[in-house]
Every structure is written in structure tokens, then in C-alpha cells.
Amino acid sequence: MHLLVLGGTSFVGRAIVEEALRCGAEVTLFGRGRTGTGLFPGVPRLIGDRDTGDCTALADGRWDSVVDVSGYVPRHVCQAMDALGDRCGRYLFISSHAVYERSGLQPGSNEDAPRRAPERTTELLDDDTYGPAKVACEDDALARYGSRATIVRPGKVAGPHDPSDxxxxxxxxxxxxxxxxxxxxxxxxxxVIDSRDLARLVVRLLSDDRPGVFHAVGxxxxxxxxxxxxxxxxxxxxxxxxxxxxxxxxxxxxxxxxxNWATQQRSPARARAAGLTAxxxxxxxxxxxxxxxxxxxxxxxxxxxxxxxxxxxxxxxxx
Structure with a gap:
């Protein structure tokens, strides 16, 4: 598998790259080149900056799958997809449980629970806009790639190299x-989900070429x-x-x-059926x-x- 990771040197991205390499994938990294410079020697790196809109390094190359770890606002996702065009097979977007409506949530909710309205008018991310911006990112990925898109919504991720404390x-x-x-x-x-379980799920979904939306929780x-x-x-x-x-x-x-206790009682059934480990x-x-x-x-x-x-x-x- 030829895999492109958009942001693969910090925590979740790092775990995904480690798992992909362990499984024998050929990995290419895209990022600003500012973090994890000593990680993954020999892995090709494409340098760009999604904040400034510089995705020119993605203009060449072809990959079986893309994992988008660093897309936070719809501009990030759309610029990457525009640069990639049809030169990738599956596009897997790492989203968030913040996409869901905050009221009316029931314990055991699955991936079909109501989402918040998409946010496209600001790139200032806070508690009110982060989730809606992720909704817009999801929508754009699904609109562009359809059945070739996969959405993973992690809960709180834990593990070594976690910068959140x-x-x-x-x-x-x-x-x-x-x-x-x-x-x-x-x-x-x-x-909470171990970052390595999240990584294994991502690589498994790509290996199986599986579309859909999945809760990554443990x-x-x-x-x-x-x-x-x-x-x-x-x-x-x-x-x-x-x-x-x-x-x-x-x-x-x-x-x-x-x-809201129900936000900590989401169903992992779909992801477990797809291979989520614990x-x-x-x-x-x-x-x-x-x-x-x-x-x-x-x-x-x-x-x-x-x-x-x-x-x-x-x-x-x-x-």
C-alpha cells in the first residue's frame, strides 16, 4: 500500500505512520517539516503548509490511500483534495466527536447521531467552532470522494507522546x-482510546478499502x-x-x-466489527x-x- 499521511509526526499521526510502516506500507509524509524531524528516517517528506495554502508539493505522485490527520477547517481539506485530484484511492479523514449535537444525546449513540451545523465562515477554532468546522471537513471529503471516503471519529486519545496532558x-x-x-x-x-488502537483501526480500514464512518472509542x-x-x-x-x-x-x-455523561457512552460496535482493537x-x-x-x-x-x-x-x- 502506498500511503500519504497529511501530518504524521505528532501523536496520532505518528502512531498511524508507525503502524503503517510495521504493516509494510510505503509511506510519504506531508507537513511543514517543523516537528519530528528525527522521526522515520528514509520516509519521503513533502514540505508544505496548509495554513498558508501551500499544497504545491502534492501536485505530483499517486497513492493508494491518504490519511488526513491535520485538516481542521474546510479550506485545509479542499486545498489538499484539489491538489491531489484523482491521484489517490481512499481518503480517510480523522474527525472528532465534537461534530455531534450537544443536546438530546443518548447513551450508546452510534455514528448516525445528529451532527452540528457546518461552520464555514471562520477559521478561529474554539469550543463553539471546532466541531462545526470538522463537520464541514467531513462533508467536503464525502462530497468529493463519495464511497472512496472514510471518516474516523476518535474519542479522547491517550498514549505516549500525547501533547494534551x-x-x-x-x-x-x-x-x-x-x-x-x-x-x-x-x-x-x-x-479513552489508546493511540495505537486508533492507528491499527485506521490502517485496517485502509487495507480493507472500507468506506463509512466509525467511532474510535475505548x-x-x-x-x-x-x-x-x-x-x-x-x-x-x-x-x-x-x-x-x-x-x-x-x-x-x-x-x-x-x-454530559452520554458523550462518554458512545457505541464502538461498528468500529469493533471493522477490526478496532482494545x-x-x-x-x-x-x-x-x-x-x-x-x-x-x-x-x-x-x-x-x-x-x-x-x-x-x-x-x-x-x-
Whole structure:
């Protein structure tokens, strides 16, 4: 398989490239050439910048499949498709669960749940526009390639090399052990997918030349936020006591905390039938812990500092 990856050196893209190479694919990368310059020696790299509209490097070449990891607004997708023309077989777009309507969602929802209205008037991405922009990207890919298009909608992705700090916060915090402040109900369901499972699904869908839309969510067995924290502690060999707390202020998007529980109860049935694997959550946690320690545990941007957590645990803001 001759595979072109649009953005393949950061986290999800990196995992997809690693899996594709492991399976014997011939991979070409397209990107700005600013990240992961030491990764994948010998893999051809085409240099361009989707933000500035420079896709001229895609004017030549032919590929069996394209994976679009770095398309966030419809201009990105349309410019890449215009440059590629009909010189690719399948176009697989990495989308997001943010495409779905926020109200009326039921537990167990599948890929046919109502989506939000597409956004084409701005490229400023925030909580209100990110999902609708992804809707527009999906629509454009499907309009251009039809049955040659595949859409993958990951949930929260976890694994080594994750730049978001979201899962890493809980892995690192659980490794310290002791009383853990949680500004949420420990019974909240949570869905995370290992980046390597997502990568295996993507490569499998391409190998099978399978169209459609697929939820990429895990783990294999339903878990709660409290259960996830305890699993991270087991992976680290520590013990934790989870203490629900009332935060000092509103905590927007605290790591893995979601007020709408149904967003963490989406059905993975279609993706599993197509070959989605499920790495045990404890394995993911252990691998993230090892990676975090290997990189020297740099400061992370999410969650509580130890000082903030101690104030909360002292009882000043507990219910």
C-alpha cells in the first residue's frame, strides 16, 4: 500500500505512520517539516503548509490511500483534495466527536447521531467552532470522494507522546498516590482510546478499502473516571483515595471531566466489527507513565498544581 499521511509526526499521526510502516506500507509524509524531524528516517517528506495554502508539493505522485490527520477547517481539506485530484484511492479523514449535537444525546449513540451545523465562515477554532468546522471537513471529503471516503471519529486519545496532558495528568497524579482531589462525580463514565488502537483501526480500514464512518472509542470494558484513576494507580504500583471536591472556580474542561455523561457512552460496535482493537487501560497507563518519566516529567498545563489540590483537600471548598 502506498500511503500519504497529511501530518504524521505528532501523536496520532505518528502512531498511524508507525503502524503503517510495521504493516509494510510505503509511506510519504506531508507537513511543514517543523516537528519530528528525527522521526522515520528514509520516509519521503513533502514540505508544505496548509495554513498558508501551500499544497504545491502534492501536485505530483499517486497513492493508494491518504490519511488526513491535520485538516481542521474546510479550506485545509479542499486545498489538499484539489491538489491531489484523482491521484489517490481512499481518503480517510480523522474527525472528532465534537461534530455531534450537544443536546438530546443518548447513551450508546452510534455514528448516525445528529451532527452540528457546518461552520464555514471562520477559521478561529474554539469550543463553539471546532466541531462545526470538522463537520464541514467531513462533508467536503464525502462530497468529493463519495464511497472512496472514510471518516474516523476518535474519542479522547491517550498514549505516549500525547501533547494534551489530559490523560497524562491522571497517570502522573495517580503515581503520587494518596488522596486525590476530583472536581466531579467518580461515577462519571469515561471513554479513552489508546493511540495505537486508533492507528491499527485506521490502517485496517485502509487495507480493507472500507468506506463509512466509525467511532474510535475505548477501553474494551466501560469504566468510570474513578475507575480510570484507580487503574492508573495500579499501573504505578500506588494506592489512591479519590476525594470529590468543589473547585475554587469553574473548571472548564478539567482533564476527562464531562458534564454530559452520554458523550462518554458512545457505541464502538461498528468500529469493533471493522477490526478496532482494545489495549487494556492499565497497559496504556503504564506506557504513558514510562514515557512521561523518560522525558523528565516536564510541567503540564492541565489539572491542579499540588498546592491547589492541597487547599481543596484541606476542606475549604469541599461540599
Amino acid at each position: 489530559t490523560f497524562t495528568y491522571w497517570v502522573r497524579r495517580a503515581a503520587r498516590g494518596g488522596r486525590v482531589a476530583l472536581p466531579a462525580d467518580p461515577a462519571q463514565p469515561v471513554q 477501553p474494551a470494558e466501560p469504566t468510570t473516571l474513578g475507575g480510570l484513576i484507580e487503574t492508573c494507580a495500579r499501573a504505578a504500583g500506588t494506592e489512591v483515595e479519590i476525594v470529590p471536591v468543589t473547585p475554587e472556580r469553574v473548571e472548564p474542561m478539567f482533564p476527562l471531566v464531562r458534564p 489495549t487494556p487501560l492499565e497497559v496504556t497507563a503504564a506506557d504513558v507513565l514510562a514515557w512521561d518519566r523518560e522525558r523528565g516529567e516536564p510541567p503540564i498545563r492541565r489539572g491542579y498544581t499540588p498546592q491547589q489540590e492541597q487547599r481543596l483537600l484541606a476542606g475549604a471548598y469541599r461540599p
